[in-house]
Amino acid sequence: MSVTSITSSTTGTGVALPVVKAEHLGLTFSTNDGDVVALSDVNLTIEKGDFVSFIGPSGCGKTTFLRTIADLEQPTSGTLEINGQTPENARKDRAYGYVFQAPALYPWRTIEKNIALPLEIMGHSAQQQAERIKRTMDLVNLSGFEKKFPWQLSGGMQQRASIARALAFDADLLLMDEPFGALDEIVRDHLNSELLKLWDRTKKTICFVTHSIPEAVYLSTKIVVMSPRPGRVTDIIESNLPRERPLDIRETPEFLAIAARVRDGLRAGHSYEEVV
Amino acid sequence: MMKSGLNLLQSLLALLAGGMALCGLVGAAISADADILLTVTMGLGALTLVRCVFRPISLWLDGLASVLIALALVLALPRGAAMPGHYWFAMVSAWGFAWLFVDQLSGEIRRGAVPRKTMGLLIPAVFGVALLVVWEIVTRGANVPPVLLPAPSAIGAQLANSAPILWADFVQTFVKSVIPGYIIGCLAGLVVAIAVDRSPFLKAGLLPIGNFMSALPIIGIAPIMVMWFGFDWQSKAAVVVAMTFFPMLVNTVAGLNAASSIERDLMRTYAANYWQTLLKLRLPAAGPFIFNALKINSTLALIGAIVAEFFGTPVVGMGFRISTGVGRLAIDLVWAEIAVAAVAGSAFYGVIALIERGVTFWHPSVRGGRA
Numbered sequence: 001m002s003v004t005s006i007t008s009s010t011t012g013t014g015v016a017l018p019v020v021k022a023e024h025l026g027l028t029f030s031t032n033d034g035d036v037v038a039l040s041d042v043n044l045t046i047e048k049g050d051f052v053s054f055i056g057p058s059g060c061g062k063t064t065f066l067r068t069i070a071d072l073e074q075p076t077s078g079t080l081e082i083n084g085q086t087p088e089n090a091r092k093d094r095a096y097g098y099v100f101q102a103p104a105l106y107p108w109r110t111i112e113k114n115i116a117l118p119l120e121i122m123g124h125s126a127q128q129q130a131e132r133i134k135r136t137m138d139l140v141n142l143s144g145f146e147k148k149f150p151w152q153l154s155g156g157m158q159q160r161a162s163i164a165r166a167l168a169f170d171a172d173l174l175l176m177d178e179p180f181g182a183l184d185e186i187v188r189d190h191l192n193s194e195l196l197k198l199w200d201r202t203k204k205t206i207c208f209v210t211h212s213i214p215e216a217v218y219l220s221t222k223i224v225v226m227s228p229r230p231g232r233v234t235d236i237i238e239s240n241l242p243r244e245r246p247l248d249i250r251e252t253p254e255f256l257a258i259a260a261r262v263r264d265g266l267r268a269g270h271s272y273e274e275v276v
Numbered sequence: 277m278m279k280s281g282l283n284l285l286q287s288l289l290a291l292l293a294g295g296m297a298l299c300g301l302v303g304a305a306i307s308a309d310a311d312i313l314l315t316v317t318m319g320l321g322a323l324t325l326v327r328c329v330f331r332p333i334s335l336w337l338d339g340l341a342s343v344l345i346a347l348a349l350v351l352a353l354p355r356g357a358a359m360p361g362h363y364w365f366a367m368v369s370a371w372g373f374a375w376l377f378v379d380q381l382s383g384e385i386r387r388g389a390v391p392r393k394t395m396g397l398l399i400p401a402v403f404g405v406a407l408l409v410v411w412e413i414v415t416r417g418a419n420v421p422p423v424l425l426p427a428p429s430a431i432g433a434q435l436a437n438s439a440p441i442l443w444a445d446f447v448q449t450f451v452k453s454v455i456p457g458y459i460i461g462c463l464a465g466l467v468v469a470i471a472v473d474r475s476p477f478l479k480a481g482l483l484p485i486g487n488f489m490s491a492l493p494i495i496g497i498a499p500i501m502v503m504w505f506g507f508d509w510q511s512k513a514a515v516v517v518a519m520t521f522f523p524m525l526v527n528t529v530a531g532l533n534a535a536s537s538i539e540r541d542l543m544r545t546y547a548a549n550y551w552q553t554l555l556k557l558r559l560p561a562a563g564p565f566i567f568n569a570l571k572i573n574s575t576l577a578l579i580g581a582i583v584a585e586f587f588g589t590p591v592v593g594m595g596f597r598i599s600t601g602v603g604r605l606a607i608d609l610v611w612a613e614i615a616v617a618a619v620a621g622s623a624f625y626g627v628i629a630l631i632e633r634g635v636t637f638w639h640p641s642v643r644g645g646r647a
Binding site: 070071072091092093094096097098101102104106107118120122149151 | 536538539541542543544545546547548552556557560563636637638639640643
């Protein structure tokens with residue numbers, strides 16, 4: 001199967017570096033059972049302000065790709081640049097905030113202390129910390145829960161706190177790995193629309209891993225469809241939906257058309273058989 | 277039986293307790309020297325048998341019967357002679373009532389009919405007191421030689437009489453040997469564990485040595501420590517250090533790996549350095565493991581110090597008193613010393629456990645929630 005080429009969405013400004021630029025990126029894990037190709041020949045450019053979703057079945061390498069951007073995994077071939085830097089330097093520059101599948105809040109810290117964690121590590125003053133905690137907690141609608149411990153909150157609130165923690169140090173890039181995967185659909189809808197508002201307000205670049213087609217179409221300006229064995233990109237879909245998206249946009253023909261194309265992309269990658 | 281509202285075990289206990297009281301009553305009637313108070317209380321106990329045919333009675337009446345019979349029996353115990361045969365019925369009866377009471381009370385607590393906070397303490401208290409009462413009755417009633425097992429009342433009298441000696445021993449053993457040894461041993465274990473965790477070389481080299489140290493018999497190292505550090509508390513503290521070091525080392529090494537990979541990845545995304553990750557993530561996550569070691573060590577330390585004193589001390593110390601007390605057949609004093617050691621050890625453990633509750637309040641095992 002041939003691989004779709006890079007989408008060339010250079011907007012003419014010329015000066016701005018792409019936030020993420022992957023060329024012929026490959027990653028092979030060596031395990032006891034031999035080599036496993038997690039990523040193969042991935043080409044992708046993400047511009048500033050994009051909301052990019054990665055969709056595909058389990059094992060397609062979408063999480064691995066996100067972790068490679070975050071320098072949590074090292075590619076074995078090809079090049080990857082974050083803001084024109086190597087992933088390692090970008091990580092040391094605190095270029096991104098990462099939201100994991102689980103909230104990963106430290107249970108011995110209150111919510112505000114959890115949000116303060118990156119700020120403490122990055123050496124912000126107490127006053128700056130207090131100001132940023134207040135701002136990000138307002139942003140994710142968690143005001144009033146500062147002194148609670150994570151285990152006193154619901155799963156949805158915990159995940160919102162972990163988003164606040166990723167936003168607290170003002171990185172321009174937000175990497176989100178199935179952040180709402182463990183939540184029920186009602187909470188998920190709510191958080192999705194909140195996330196869109198947040199993206200609109202903060203003008204951040206967001207990379208969002210999901211395996212839900214409606215979620216990907218609803219959130220994204222660009223949808224990257226991936227397929228497994230080996231993990232590769234089969235389609236990149238630019239969404240023409242408006243930036244302002246009420247939840248009922250999901251019943252419009254435009255929305256359904258994009259969803260159909262995503263589904264076709266998944267099927268073309270023979271990935272439907274993999275989905276159980 | 278059907279009207280009693282009790283389960284099978286409780287019904288059997290009710291029959292046993294009431295029946296024994298009845299037997300005791302019959303025994304008292306036949307016997308020449310019946311104690312009036314004891315006879316009356318056994319009569320009360322026998323009366324509880326009406327629950328089998330008439331109506332259930334309150335568990336507090338069972339408790340009351342137990343207390344009254346036990347009290348009357350202890351007061352009626354003859355001095356320096358074995359007690360009359362029918363007294364044994366009274367003892368079994370009191371014991372049966374106590375068990376029945378505790379069993380019903382724990383059922384009530386489970387149903388939420390009585391408050392757990394206050395009444396929950398009553399169960400271990402009843403258990404402890406019952407044990408002491410049975411001990412007192414058996415040793416005095418069967419005229420057990422005090423060299424084999426003194427009665428609790430004799431031990432209590434000895435405790436009061438030799439309080440200054442016991443206090444001096446406590447200071448020597450607990451305050452001077454156990455506390456410094458415990459602090460040094462635990463701190464050393466913690467620091468070495470962090471070093472071992474940091475360096476693969478140390479992990480390969482030091483862990484086996486730590487293992488080896490833990491296998492050293494304390495009986496063997498105690499005399500050597502006496503030769504190295506002299507007769508006074510320093511050598512005991514050294515034994516305590518050797519005993520407490522290894523549990524702390526092993527537990528901390530395990531605890532430092534307790535943080536989940538996602539929690540470590542988070543630190544990596546912040547480009548946190550080694551010490552930041554250690555202080556803000558790995559040590560707090562290791563807290564429950566470290567406190568486990570602290571609790572294990574709190575009891576080990578006391579044992580180590582007491583045993584070490586068997587191998588040469590100045591003429592003071594709990595171990596010294598026990599070893600010489602046995603030689604002089606002053607068994608009361610030995611038991612008094614054991615009681616002091618048990619109370620000191622439990623208090624030490626309790627303090628550590630309390631601190632643990634404060635520090636690792638977030639852990640599911642402490643806050644009683646799910647992970």
